[in-house]
Amino acid sequence: MAKLTIKALFGRNDPFRTWLDDWCAQNQVSLSIADASNTIVYGSHEARKLNYSLPINFEEALLATVSGTSDLIDQVVGVIRMLIAKEGEKRKLGAEVLHLYQELNIIYSFAENLGEAISLDAIAAITLNHSTNSIPANAGAIVLLDEYQRALTVPAISGEKLIDSDLLENNFSLLLRFGLNGQSAIITDIAELRGRGLVAENVSSIIYATLKGKDRILGAIILVGTQAEQFTAAHLKLLVTLALQSSSAMESALLFEKNIREIKMREEAMLRINEVIKKFVPNEFISSLGKENITDVRLGDQVEKIVTVLFTDIRDFTTLSEQMSPEENFRFVSSFNEVLGPIIRSHRGFINQYLGDSIMAIFPIQPEDALLAAVEMQRAVRKLNHERTQRGELPIQAGIGMHTGSLIMGITGDEHRLDAATISDTVNTAARIESLTKYYKSPLILSEETFKRIPDPSKFAFRRLGKVLLKGKNNLLSVVECMNGMEEDIAAIRKKTMSDFDIAMELYQLGQFELAVPLFSKLIASDEEDHTVRVFFEKAKKYLQEGPPKNWNGAEEMLYK
Numbered sequence: 001m002a003k004l005t006i007k008a009l010f011g012r013n014d015p016f017r018t019w020l021d022d023w024c025a026q027n028q029v030s031l032s033i034a035d036a037s038n039t040i041v042y043g044s045h046e047a048r049k050l051n052y053s054l055p056i057n058f059e060e061a062l063l064a065t066v067s068g069t070s071d072l073i074d075q076v077v078g079v080i081r082m083l084i085a086k087e088g089e090k091r092k093l094g095a096e097v098l099h100l101y102q103e104l105n106i107i108y109s110f111a112e113n114l115g116e117a118i119s120l121d122a123i124a125a126i127t128l129n130h131s132t133n134s135i136p137a138n139a140g141a142i143v144l145l146d147e148y149q150r151a152l153t154v155p156a157i158s159g160e161k162l163i164d165s166d167l168l169e170n171n172f173s174l175l176l177r178f179g180l181n182g183q184s185a186i187i188t189d190i191a192e193l194r195g196r197g198l199v200a201e202n203v204s205s206i207i208y209a210t211l212k213g214k215d216r217i218l219g220a221i222i223l224v225g226t227q228a229e230q231f232t233a234a235h236l237k238l239l240v241t242l243a244l245q246s247s248s249a250m251e252s253a254l255l256f257e258k259n260i261r262e263i264k265m266r267e268e269a270m271l272r273i274n275e276v277i278k279k280f281v282p283n284e285f286i287s288s289l290g291k292e293n294i295t296d297v298r299l300g301d302q303v304e305k306i307v308t309v310l311f312t313d314i315r316d317f318t319t320l321s322e323q324m325s326p327e328e329n330f331r332f333v334s335s336f337n338e339v340l341g342p343i344i345r346s347h348r349g350f351i352n353q354y355l356g357d358s359i360m361a362i363f364p365i366q367p368e369d370a371l372l373a374a375v376e377m378q379r380a381v382r383k384l385n386h387e388r389t390q391r392g393e394l395p396i397q398a399g400i401g402m403h404t405g406s407l408i409m410g411i412t413g414d415e416h417r418l419d420a421a422t423i424s425d426t427v428n429t430a431a432r433i434e435s436l437t438k439y440y441k442s443p444l445i446l447s448e449e450t451f452k453r454i455p456d457p458s459k460f461a462f463r464r465l466g467k468v469l470l471k472g473k474n475n476l477l478s479v480v481e482c483m484n485g486m487e488e489d490i491a492a493i494r495k496k497t498m499s500d501f502d503i504a505m506e507l508y509q510l511g512q513f514e515l516a517v518p519l520f521s522k523l524i525a526s527d528e529e530d531h532t533v534r535v536f537f538e539k540a541k542k543y544l545q546e547g548p549p550k551n552w553n554g555a556e557e558m559l560y561k
Contacts, residue, residue, distance in 0.1 A: 004087060006035045006056070006064035006080075010042065016083065017042065020076065031068030031076065036061070043067075058084050114249040120144065123253055124156040127221060127246040132158055134242070135207070135235045137223035139163050144211075144219035144250075145180055162200040162224050171198060179220035184209040184240045186231045199224055207231040209243035213251050221246070302410030308363040308370040308402055308450055309427050310349070311434035312340065312377065315397040317357040323394075333357055336396070339380050347373035352422055360431075362422070367404045367453040371460065371482060374400045374444050378485025399437030403430040403447040429477070432470045432558070436479060439558065440465055441531035444485055448478035460484050461495050464502065465532070466509050467555035476555050481532060493527045501533065508536055509554030513544035 010017060020042060024031060032043030041064070053067035054077045063084065066077050114126055124142040132140045139159030143152055152172055154165040168175065174196065178187065186207045193199045199206070205225045211218040221243050225231060314320070314336060321329050337354055344351055349363040349370060363370040377400060385395035405426035412421040429447065436445050442465070451462065461483040467476040483491045494501075504519035520537035523530060539556075549557075 004058060004063070004084070004091060006033060006084075007039075007041045008087075016079075019079075023076065027070070027072055029068055029070045029072055031066060031073050033080075034065050034067070036063060038065075056080055056084065058088060114245060118253055118256055120250060120253050120257070121155045123246060123249045127242060128156040128158055131221050131223060131239060131242055134238060135223055136225070136230060137207070138203075138226050138230075140221070140223040141165060141168065142211075142219060142221055143168055143175060143179060145217055159224075160200075162203050162226075163222070164197055164199075167196065167198050171196060174198070175220070178206075179208045179222055180210065180217050182210050182212065182217060184236060184243065186233075186236055188228060202226050204228045205230045207236055207239060209236070209239040211243050211247045211250060213247060213254075218247055218250050218254075299411055299413060299415065302408055304406060304408050305364055306405065307407045307426070308367040308404040308453075309407065309422075309424075309430035310344075310359075310361045310363065310370045310374060310400065310402040311431050312359050312361075312374075312398050312400045313434055313437075314357040315399055315438060320394065320396065321357075336384070336398075339384055340377050343376050343380060344373050347376070349373055358434075360427070362407070362409075366455075367402075367450045368455060370402050370450070371446065371454065374402065375482070375485040378443055382487070398443065399434055400444045401430055401432075401434030401437055401446070402450050403433055404450040404453055405429065429470070429473075432473075433477075433479060436468065436558070439556075440481070440535055442481045444482045445479050446482060448480065451480045461491060461498070463494070463498060463532075464505060466505055467553075469555050469557045471558045476553075490527070490529065494530060497523055497526055504533075505536065508540055511543075511548060511552065511554065513540045513548075516540045517544055 020031075023029070030044070032040055034040050052069065052071060052073065053065055054073060055062055056064045056066065056077060064080070066073050066080065068076070114123060124144065128140050128142050131137070137159065139162040140157070141154055141163045142156040143154055145152060150172060152169045152175065154168050157163060157165050174192070178185070186205065188205050190199060190203060190206055193206070194201055194203065203224045204227055206222065207225075208220050208222045210220050221239060223231070223239070314333075320332070324332060333356065336357070337359065340359060341351055344359070344361045347363070347369045348365050349361045351359060352362050353360040361370070361373070363373070377398070381396065381398050388395055403426055405424065407422055407424035407426045409422050412423075433445055433447055437443060445465065451457070454460065463481045463483065465479045465481050467478050469476055483494055486494070500519055500523055504516050504523065507513075507516035507519065517537065517540045520533055520540055523533045524537060527533070543552075
């Protein structure tokens, strides 16, 4: 704002000049008014030569001198002083209005910039930038307090190298006495801060405002200057205002970060829960229902598919378990499942249930997946037996049976207890076929329905075991033995005799036992370990001596499950 002059006073008060003219005429007084540089702004030079003159001061500085012919000029001086005082008040009010406008503009701009920031670091940088641009500081820093860890960070620092951010972070107790003490102030006694190296030697004054949350100290805005009285009360007022706005933004940012953390924690928890649930309800089961997550399924969701169901069971488990404690039993079954589970999954199947010493698996894509898995499972069991015998433990035998057919997978239960269920005769049939492995003493048997869906049967070695009537069933079922999982030397012998086996089985099913018995005997002579042949050999001998059962049709009738 321009300096107040007597000339400017006359320029704004033309009626005052008129009044002076009239007053001088009425009182027959000659006068002159000169400014601080002795330039006449009213009257004549002759009047200045008169001895009677009075000075007019404004804010302790000479503003004008009034000279005249009479002591009546006191009246004029009084009027001029009154006008000057009013003009000074106007100018002071204008200055205050301008300052308020500037402050409001600073605060508005600050608020706009804060509105674009969501992170603490961004808010700190914006706060420091506005503070140093609005207040004449040589350097500044934002210090934030983590009250839970009782640690300090300096996310923003600017200006000359007058502040050591590392030492700020490492002087928690000292900063609690100022900056983080809940107050805002201007300090000039900074010897201790200089002594500890927090500020440079040429720093002479500090102004700071605490950043306060609703119920805690968030940090402080700290500005430093190299002059002793560099900061004023007006600066402190503005800095406090900026600190209030910044604190509000930081509280929002902290709440936002907390919400993000909580959401992330909930998402991670849900992911962990889903990962755990997948181990109880296979993801393939959920996918088959057209769902992505277990949380998407609803009571009554179901789908019907053609699948291959595989059952595997440890033979003579009861005898084995009698020799073990409950804990040993559990470890034994767990080790068995740990070996076979990954094999099933690697062949695009999934385990529907662990049934103690048994496993039920579903292969929803190709029956050949189940067959390949079964072959590999037999090899894995042989490897496991090798390890068991080295430890002085008995080897185990596992039977595997499979059947292909329609199956409904769905969610059953009630609103308080849901379960992933498979409902189909296919499951029962597969379980019965697995039980046939005990009867036929064969490690791997599949139904005709599975066999005829194998794209290239020549890749495998099969022996047809004829037809069976499963307990509780009315229809005959053809079953086939797969020898690929056997030890290579045993499988090689049985492959060579497959034509003789097929002929013997055909004679057996036709009831021509007198021809079948010698062929079965020949097969046993070539492979005494072929227990499957021995089953038919013993049956054929019995029927040859006693005759077959009434209405016998070549099928084996299972009297147990």
